[in-house]
Amino acid sequence: MxxxxxxxxxxxxxxxxxxxxxxxxxxxDGEFLILVGPSGCGKTTALRMVAGLEKVxxxxxxxxxxxxxxxxxxxxxxxxxxxxxxxxxxMTVLRNLAFGLRQRKVQAGEIDRRVREVSEMLGLDDLLGxxxxxxxxxxxxxxxxxxxxxxEPRAFLLDEPLSNLDAKLRVQxxxxxxxxxxxxxxxxxxxxxxxxxxxxxxxxxxxxxxxxLQQLGPPQEVYDHPANVxxxxxxxxxxxNLLRATAVSGTITAGDLxxxxxxxxxxxxxxxxxxxxxxxAGDGLPSVPFTIDVVEPLGDEIVxxxxxxxxxxxxxxxxxIPLSGSQPARATITARFDPQLRPKVGExxxxxxxxxxxxxxxxxxxxxxx
Amino acid sequence: MGRLRRALxxxxxxxxxxxxxxxxxxxxxxxxxxxxxxxxxxxxxDLIDPNTPFxxxxxxxxxxxxxxxxxxxxxxxxxTGVFVPVSVIGALFIAVALNRKIHLIRFYRTAVxxxxxxxxxxxxxxxxxxxxxQYGLANWLLGKIGVGPFGFFDSPRGALYAIxxxxxxxxxxxxxxxxxxxxxxxPRDLVEAAEIDGANRWSIFRSxxxxxxxxxxxxxxxxxxINALQLFDEVYxxxxxxxxxxxxxxxxxxxxxxxxxxxxxxxxxAIAYVLFLAILVLTMIQFRxxxxxxxxxx
Amino acid sequence: xxxxxxxxxxxxxxxxxxxxxxxxxxxxxxPWHLVLFPLALIMLLPLVWMxxxxxxTQAESLRFPPVLVPGSLQLDNYPNALRSAPFGRWxxxxxxxxxxxxxxxxxxxxxxxxxxxxxxxxxxxxxxxLLLATLMVPFQVVMIPTFLIVKKLGLFDSLxxxxxxxxVNAFGIFMLRQFxxxxxxxxxxxxxxxxxxxxxxxxxxxxxxSLPALATLAVIQFMWTWNDFLWPLIAVFSQRNFTLQLGLTxxxxxxxxxxxxxxxxxxxxxxxxxxxxxxxQRYFVRGIATTGLKG
Numbered sequence: 001m002x003x004x005x006x007x008x009x010x011x012x013x014x015x016x017x018x019x020x021x022x023x024x025x026x027x028x029d030g031e032f033l034i035l036v037g038p039s040g041c042g043k044t045t046a047l048r049m050v051a052g053l054e055k056v057x058x059x060x061x062x063x064x065x066x067x068x069x070x071x072x073x074x075x076x077x078x079x080x081x082x083x084x085x086x087x088x089x090x091m092t093v094l095r096n097l098a099f100g101l102r103q104r105k106v107q108a109g110e111i112d113r114r115v116r117e118v119s120e121m122l123g124l125d126d127l128l129g130x131x132x133x134x135x136x137x138x139x140x141x142x143x144x145x146x147x148x149x150x151x152e153p154r155a156f157l158l159d160e161p162l163s164n165l166d167a168k169l170r171v172q173x174x175x176x177x178x179x180x181x182x183x184x185x186x187x188x189x190x191x192x193x194x195x196x197x198x199x200x201x202x203x204x205x206x207x208x209x210x211x212x213l214q215q216l217g218p219p220q221e222v223y224d225h226p227a228n229v230x231x232x233x234x235x236x237x238x239x240x241n242l243l244r245a246t247a248v249s250g251t252i253t254a255g256d257l258x259x260x261x262x263x264x265x266x267x268x269x270x271x272x273x274x275x276x277x278x279x280x281a282g283d284g285l286p287s288v289p290f291t292i293d294v295v296e297p298l299g300d301e302i303v304x305x306x307x308x309x310x311x312x313x314x315x316x317x318x319x320x321i322p323l324s325g326s327q328p329a330r331a332t333i334t335a336r337f338d339p340q341l342r343p344k345v346g347e348x349x350x351x352x353x354x355x356x357x358x359x360x361x362x363x364x365x366x367x368x369x370x
Numbered sequence: 371m372g373r374l375r376r377a378l379x380x381x382x383x384x385x386x387x388x389x390x391x392x393x394x395x396x397x398x399x400x401x402x403x404x405x406x407x408x409x410x411x412x413x414x415x416d417l418i419d420p421n422t423p424f425x426x427x428x429x430x431x432x433x434x435x436x437x438x439x440x441x442x443x444x445x446x447x448x449x450t451g452v453f454v455p456v457s458v459i460g461a462l463f464i465a466v467a468l469n470r471k472i473h474l475i476r477f478y479r480t481a482v483x484x485x486x487x488x489x490x491x492x493x494x495x496x497x498x499x500x501x502x503x504q505y506g507l508a509n510w511l512l513g514k515i516g517v518g519p520f521g522f523f524d525s526p527r528g529a530l531y532a533i534x535x536x537x538x539x540x541x542x543x544x545x546x547x548x549x550x551x552x553x554x555x556x557p558r559d560l561v562e563a564a565e566i567d568g569a570n571r572w573s574i575f576r577s578x579x580x581x582x583x584x585x586x587x588x589x590x591x592x593x594x595x596i597n598a599l600q601l602f603d604e605v606y607x608x609x610x611x612x613x614x615x616x617x618x619x620x621x622x623x624x625x626x627x628x629x630x631x632x633x634x635x636x637x638x639x640a641i642a643y644v645l646f647l648a649i650l651v652l653t654m655i656q657f658r659x660x661x662x663x664x665x666x667x668x
Numbered sequence: 669x670x671x672x673x674x675x676x677x678x679x680x681x682x683x684x685x686x687x688x689x690x691x692x693x694x695x696x697x698x699p700w701h702l703v704l705f706p707l708a709l710i711m712l713l714p715l716v717w718m719x720x721x722x723x724x725t726q727a728e729s730l731r732f733p734p735v736l737v738p739g740s741l742q743l744d745n746y747p748n749a750l751r752s753a754p755f756g757r758w759x760x761x762x763x764x765x766x767x768x769x770x771x772x773x774x775x776x777x778x779x780x781x782x783x784x785x786x787x788x789x790x791x792x793x794x795x796x797x798l799l800l801a802t803l804m805v806p807f808q809v810v811m812i813p814t815f816l817i818v819k820k821l822g823l824f825d826s827l828x829x830x831x832x833x834x835x836v837n838a839f840g841i842f843m844l845r846q847f848x849x850x851x852x853x854x855x856x857x858x859x860x861x862x863x864x865x866x867x868x869x870x871x872x873x874x875x876x877x878s879l880p881a882l883a884t885l886a887v888i889q890f891m892w893t894w895n896d897f898l899w900p901l902i903a904v905f906s907q908r909n910f911t912l913q914l915g916l917t918x919x920x921x922x923x924x925x926x927x928x929x930x931x932x933x934x935x936x937x938x939x940x941x942x943x944x945x946x947x948x949q950r951y952f953v954r955g956i957a958t959t960g961l962k963g
Contacts, residue, residue, distance in 0.1 A: 053562050074568045086563035090581045099577070100567030151567070384866045385789025392780035392836045393795060399833040400802040403810035403817065410813060417816065464707065472698045474705075480949070481708035484715065487945045487952070488938060489895035491913045495920055495934050496714040499721065499927055507717055510733050539714065544956060551957035600806055603897045607917060622808050629812050630902065642809045649806060 002064035002154035002187050003029045004050060009059035011045050011211075019045040021211035023059070027155075030185045034202035036192055038234070042211040043191045047157050050189060051080050063154060074103075079148035080157040083164065085140045087132040093143050094128040100151045118146045121180075138169045149184075156188040162197065174200055195235050199223065207231050229313070229366035232272045232359060238303055238334045241278070244311035244363070245271040252360070255310025255331065256288045259355045264369055270313045270361040275303070277357035278335035285352040290333065292347045302337045308351070313363070411640035416633030429640035439641065442619040449530060449620065450598035457538045458590045461545030462583070466575070468546065469553045483543035490540070490603035497536040498523070498608070523608060526617035533604050533618075541597075545590050552586035553579070584664035592656050599649055602626065621645055722746070722931035729927045745932035752923065755933060757908055758915035763940075765827055765911060766893040769834045773889050774882055776836040781844030782870050786856065796845075799838045807898065815902050829903040830911065834893060840885050843958070847881040848874060884955040887948045894941050912937045 004027040011020040020042040027033045035043035048054040050061055052073035060067050068076055079100070088096050097118065101111045119125050122142045132140055141161060148156055162170045162177075178201055181188060192198055198205045199219040207214040207222065207230070215227040226232035232240045245254035247269050250262040254271050278290075294305040312331035335351060337343055360369040411429055415422040433439060468479050485493070501508045501522040509519035522528040556579065564574045602622040609618055621641070629638035721729055722745055724738040750756065783789065784796050814833055815824075823829040851874060859869045875882065897913045904910060907918065916937055920930050945952065 051562075051566060053565075073562070073565045074570065076566075078566065080563070080566050082559045082563060084557070084559060086557065086559040088560065088564075088578065090584075099564070099569075103564075103568035103570075103573055147563075147567070381787055382789045385783045385787040385792060388783035388787065388866070389780040389789075389795065392776045392841060393799070395776070395832075395836045396799055396802060396838055398817065399814060399835075400810070400838065401798070403813035404802065404805050406813035406816070407809045417812070417819075467700060467703050467707070470698075470700060472700060474701070478704045478708045481711045483949075483953070484942075484945070485711060487891060487941055488715070489897065489913055489941070491895075491897055491916050492934050492938050493714070495916065495930060496718045498920075499931065500714055500717060505730055505732050505734060505927075507713075507734050513733075539711070543711075547953055547956045548959075596806070600808065602808075606897075606901075607920075625808055626898075630815075635812050639809075639812055642806075642812070646806055646809050650804075 003027060003062075004155055004187060004189065005062045006046070007060040007062065009046070009049065009061060010057050011042070011049060011054060012057045018211045020049070023208075023211075023213055025206055025213060025216055027187055027189055030187055032181050032188045032190065032201060032203045034190045034192060034198040034205040035208060036195055036198035036202075036205055036234075037208035037214075038193060040210075041208040043193075043208050044159055045211075046208070047080075047159055047189060047191045050155070051078060051157050052076055077154045078157055079151045079153040079155075081144045081148050081159065081161045083160045085132075085144040085164075087140055087143055087147070089132050092129055092131055093124060093135070096132070096143055097124075097128075097146050097150050100147065114150050114152070118150045121149070122146050137165055138173070141165060141173065145180075149180075154187065156186055158188065158190045160192055161190075163192070163194070170197075177201060196237065199235070205235075207234060209234075225368070226272075226359065227368055229270060229272070229361045232361070232368075236274060238275050238336075240272045240274050240359070241331075241333045242313040242361075243271045243273075243331050244313045245269050247360075252358075255308055257286065257308070257310065257353065259286055259353070259358055261355055261358065261360060264360055268363045269369065270363050270366075272359035272361060273353060273357060275334045275336045278333070278351045278353060280337065280341065280349050280351060285354055287350040287352045290335070290349050290351040292343050292345055292349065293332075295343050295345060297339070300339065302339055302341070302343060304335050304337055304343050306333055306335070307331060308333050407639050408643060410636055411643050413636045415635040415639075417629065417635045418633070422636070425636065429637045430644070432637055433640065433644060438619060438624055439621070442621045442624040445526070445530065445618070446599060446601065446620045446622075449534065449601060450595055452534050453537060453598045454591055454594045456534070457542050457545055457594055458587065460538065461542050461549055461590070462580075462587070464542065465546045465549030465553060466579070469550060482546055485540050486543040488540060491607060493536050493540050494604050494607040497532060497539075501532045501535075529608060529618045533601070533608070536604060537598075537601070541594070545594070548586055548590055549583065552583050556582050584660075588656070588660035588664050591660070592653055595652060595656065596649055599645065599652070718931050718934055721927055722935050724928045726926060726928055730925065742928060745928045746936065749919075749929050749932040749936065752929065753915060753919045753933070754907065754910075755912075755915065755919075755936065758910050758912045759937075761827060761830075761909060762894060762911040762913075765830045766890055768831050769893045770886050770889050772831075772835045773837055773840050774886055777840035777844050777885065778870065778875060778878075778882070780836070780841045782848055782874060784841065784845045785848035786853070787866065799841060803838050803842070811898065811902055814899075818903055824903065825905040825909055827909060830900055833899065834896075837889060837892075840889065843885060843955075844878070844881060846958075847878060851877055880951070880954070883948060884951040884958075887944060887951045888955045890944055891941065891952075 006023045006025050009020060009023045010018060012018050023042075023046060025033075035046060037043050045054060049056050050063075052068070052071065056069050060069055062068065063076065063078070088099065091099065094115065097115045098111050101114065106114075119128060122145060124139075124142060124146055127135060127139060127143070132143070135143065141164070144161065162173050165173060174197060190197075190201060202219055204217060205219050205222055206216045209230050215222055215231045222231060223235055226235065226240075229242065233242060243254040243257075245252045245257075245268075247253075247261075247264045247266055249266065250260060250264065252259045252261050252264065252269065252271060257271075259271075288308045290306050290308050292304055292306040296303040296305070307330040310331040333351075343349065361367065362369055410422075412424055412426060413422040414425045414428075464482060468475065468482065488496075500506055501520075503509070503519070503521035503524060506522075508522070512518040512520070520528055522532040560578060560582075561574055564578050569577065600622055601620045605618055605620050605623045606626070609623075622645070625638045625641045625645070628634040628641070720736070720738065723741045723743070724735060725740075725742050728735045728738055784792060818824055818829045818832065821832070823832060855873055855877075856869050859873045860866075864872065895913065896911070897917075900911045900914050904914065907915070910918070916933060919933050923930055
């Protein structure tokens with residue numbers, strides 16, 4: 001069991017590209033921490049630095065209080081599950097599981113015990129004599145997990161372990177992983193680009209972008225109170241709707257929408273509203289005319305895409321579309337409707353919004369103002 | 371239907387037109403000799419007299435009583451038995467050493483590979499001089515570590531060592547390339563996983579690298595054996611095809627001498643076919659044994 | 669990643685080890701240099717010693733301990749060697765034979781390889797296997813009958829005798845067929861729809877896309893032919909028809925102890941081959957690596 005701490009860790013490739021930029025966070029003993037973000041955000045690099053597969057350019061990483069920057073991977077007492085599993089193709093499942101223990105000169109009896117225990121836990125008993133080439137994707141994934149579990153390490157590192165599985169298996173394995181963690185309670189750092197995995201598995205999630213930590217916190221908190229525009233747009237599916245707006249004396253105007261939101265300074269802002277906060281019902285609340293474009297029935301709800309008057313704002317500040325100015329701008333909005341309502345394409349529906357559900361961001365820095 | 375048939379017919383025609391010249395040439399210079407060689411082995415021929423009477427199995431029976439052939443076969447086997455392990459294992463270690471990105475790595479790789487490009491004759495000349503009994507650099511270097519001097523080419527054993535040295539020198543680069551290509555094929559995350567599992571460099575080499583190089587090793591062992599059994603150029607050069615000392619004889623040298631020096635072409639053809647058979651059998655054995663030991667990872 | 673694609677990327681294989689790992693350094697450079705540098709020296713030693721000797725005087729060469737650095741650069745050895753034996757003639761012979769063989773192979777192996785790869789014709793599979801089978805048979809089996817054939821054709825002791833049996837090499841057909849099959853067939857189909865004949869498709873579409881494979885074949889065939897010894901030994905008798913390898917053998921034999929002279933001749937005979945090597949190094953490497961992966 002161990003606490004893993006990143007202390008102002010930076011990783012530079014070719015002395016110019018910062019894959020990880022000044023990352024500081026602490027994974028508590030026994031915690032399941034998710035590193036989530038789009039491709040290239042630095043999450044895998046950060047994980048590999050903990051494993052010792054990449055060298056830290058500056059800053060320190062400590063496991064259990066001991067700084068391990070210069071410790072080789074084999075001496076760090078950590079176990080890793082690779083995205084492509086990295087099973088030894090020429091060894092049977094049994095030997096794959098036992099390999100790490102053999103390397104550490106663990107007693108044969110102890111190896112036997114642990115392998116049997118893990119094999120039973122993961123349902124690998126029938127597969128022990130087979131080679132990786134003879135296993136299905138899901139089975140290989142379990143063997144990769146088993147190989148890590150058998151080591152009884154101080155920390156587990158998982159690099160997108162579910163991304164090569166088909167959708168159904170993925171959902172199954174997610175639950176398995178959660179159950180395992182509850183049972184074993186080992187410190188775990190898990191990397192994924194899938195924000196659903198992040199939300200469902202993590203005790204806390206760390207959102208990264210461009211090598212920098214955007215927000216750290218329990219999933220619900222990150223969802224409810226995104227610290228900036230990036231996190232707001234990244235977490236949550238369908239993503240949060242973002243519009244440009246103008247604040248004047250506590251009133252924010254975005255196209256046809258007018259909201260009373262005190263405490264916001266005058267000027268340009270970005271307004272964020274989650275799809276579930278947009279409902280066609282609810283009297284007495286501010287509303288906007290919404291023209292329906294695309295209807296996606298999901299069974300338990302209907303996702304509706306359409307447009308309102310207003311200027312859109314990109315999910316990442318750097319990608320904001322320059323304003324054209326000639327035509328009245330329309331912004332694409334996504335909303336969630338009850339399945340009972342039967343929205344039709346081309347219909348115009350008034351959408352009501354509760355001011356409490358509105359997030360306000362600074363257009364320059366992306367930071368949340370409210 | 372007629373159009374279809376015409377189209378198909380033109381394909382057949384085109385196909386044969388394209389392969390025609392090649393098939394003709396290989397037919398005349400490849401297949402015909404293979405068949406003729408077999409026929410020849412049942413005849414008595416001196417390559418000059420057009421009259422080549424059939425002698426049945428006489429040539430094959432004579433193999434058993436040919437004591438020069440026995441000596442030559444012995445040398446060939448000893449040579450193969452040393453050449454193959456030395457060059458293949460040596461190449462493995464060299465390839466591992468060369469499989470990294472450090473300064474001068476291109477120079478090192480080129481240095482290892484250049485000898486492959488030198489002809490057998492050029493190599494023989496270089497080594498004949500290097501191993502000269504009186505003025506050779508080799509004896510001088512050996513003297514520095516307190517060994518020798520040797521008259522390498524004065525004795526059958528010495529000559530064999532010298533030939534082993536020069537052929538290993540000339541071939542190891544080839545093996546290294548095959549191994550390097552195979553090493554590149556080992557996924558990086560396997561090595562990383564093994565490191566995290568606690569293996570040190572040597573352990574990784576032994577448990578991961580070497581087993582995964584199994585197919586390449588088998589290929590090289592088979593290939594090297596086939597080549598070693600056919601050793602000729604260097605041996606001919608050292609003796610200049612002159613009258614025996616049979617002390618450096620190998621099978622192909624003897625075969626050549628019989629056909630083109632002693633006018634016993636039929637008998638030589640028989641030896642050639644037996645050699646062919648021996649190579650086939652050895653190759654099959656190697657593959658059988660090899661496949662039991664080698665685990666193909668795909 | 670298919671093995672073919674993998675070999676295509678194999679120029680000089682570039683490193684599989686992770687770039688930076690935590691480790692301690694006792695030396696200012698990688699310890700591997702301590703292994704690789706001596707190794708490189710050993711591998712280059714015979715070549716270097718050959719060159720050094722070729723620049724010595726006769727007297728210097730016959731000294732023990734050997735003279736490591738010649739007192740002066742005896743460049744005379746080179747023209748002297750050229751004068752003591754018909755090297756010029758031998759160069760010419762070898763050059764003619766090699767060039768004709770390489771060009772012929774490029775042409776005939778392309779035609780045949782393409783047909784085997786893309787044209788469906790009667791007896792294709794059987795013929796291909798038959799050709800491949802000839803590769804299994806060692807040269808010693810066929811050399812005597814080939815000699816007789818060459819004699820029957822009246823070619824004995826002439827350059828055509830050296831050229832004829834090598835005009836097409838089954839290995840080249842195999843190699844090009846493998847390569848052609850990796851090209852997207854749609855390109856050829858589009859060309860045929862556009863009206864190109866089979867021959868046109870081969871020469872205008874396929875071959876231009878196959879330059880690396882062709883270069884590899886050319887370079888390997890060049891090496892085999894330039895360095896060939898056994899067949900020239902059998903097929904040619906008069907000195908004026910010798911190739912360099914034969915010439916060198918005779919030269920060495922007749923100039924027994926004139927090592928500097930012999931080495932000069934040796935160096936000169938190696939130069940064309942070395943030039944081709946350095947110009948086309950990656951094609952050599954690629955050729956060997958592909959053979960290995962197909963193996």
